[in-house]
Amino acid sequence: MIYSALPTPYRWVITTSLVISLTGCLGTQTTQHQEEAVPSWVLSPPKSDAHLYGVGSAPRIDNVALAFIQAEQNGNVQIAQQLRTQISQVNTQDIQVRSGQGAEQISQTSTAYTRIATSAIELEQATNEQRFAGERYVYALQSIDRRRIVAKLTRAINDTDDQIRRQAALLSQSDDQPPVAQDWRIYMSLIPYFAQRKSDQKELSLYSTEHNTAGKADVNIRSIEQQLSNALAFYGFDASQTKQADTLASALSRFGLTPKNDSTFTLSTRTTQQSETQNGRVYVFEEGSLALSGPTGARLASWTVSARGIGKSQESAEKEASINWSNQAIEAMFTWLTQLP
Secondary structure, three states: OOOOOOOHHHHHHHHHHHHHHHHHHHHHHHHHHHHHHOOHHHHOOOOOOOEEEEEEEEEOOOOHHHHHHHHHHHHHHHHHHHHHHHHHHOOOOOOOOOOOHHHHHHHHHHHHHHOOOOOOOOOOOOEEEEEEEOOOEEEEEEEEEHHHHHHHHHHHHHHHHHHHHHHHOOOOOOOOOOOOHHHHHHHHHHHHHHHHHHHHHHHHHHHOOOOOOOOOOOHHHHHHHHHHHHHHHHOEEEOOOOOOHHHHHHHHHHOOOEEOOOOOEEEEEEEEEEEEEEOOEEEEEEEEEEEEEOOOOOEEEEEEEEEEEEEOOHHHHHHHHHHHHHHHHHHHHHHHHOOOO
16 A cells, blocks of 8 residues: 555645646646637628628527617618718718809709609619627627629619610700700609709719719710700790799799790799688688799799698798798609609
């Protein structure tokens, strides 16, 4: 029999230290194993010119499938935030009217475009690339294919450009000549095409890596747009003989149209106002018709509109009713003028 040379208390200390040491090593290995188990994309999403990535998380619950749905939605939100950040870095300031007719014309066409209701292109939806379920949270890696979206928007812009060229080919004057009265409907029909183009180009700048050049118009399209700018300044609308002359002129400007006397188009109105007072406030109701006459004096169309104004006095309520009526009437006329053939 061999006896240990160490007293019992020392053997106990050594044994305990060994156990603690082994436990510490095992604990460190376990922690390292858990850290390695978390995918790298959770903390650092992939970067690519072809795709946009977003990582979403959600608390882990008993229904893990439901938790992953929430995580995917949060990943989609992160992608949307990236897009908003990118577009804010692009120079998207509107051109302001500074001085000279050219700047005013640019502002007019820009205003006219914004008044058109454009159709949104159905884009690719975000797809789930990977999932990971941690002890307390679940994670989802979402992606959007930039290339598919860019290709779809580029095709749409090219199709719109073809439509613009076809419409411009119908004009009786060349691009270096002033517009003529007989071409007014062709020019007006160009507005929704350019509005759609601007909308698609703005969308394209979100997804393309070439923000400043994506969807840029060629020389021919830019020339046609300049013709349109000249036409909007040339084709004025005379509302001077109406009792809403000031409010109609203001409404015309809001839609990028030119109010001026003795012009291509003439506006006439027939309206009535009724008022009532309730709880110390005056309500004025204005209704009637706006008629548009063309270059030959023939009536082209008319619209019946009703509006309301509320004020503390009769005068303020009447003024608000007239403003609201004029805005609605010009909007109806603008929609008719710019409808696609």
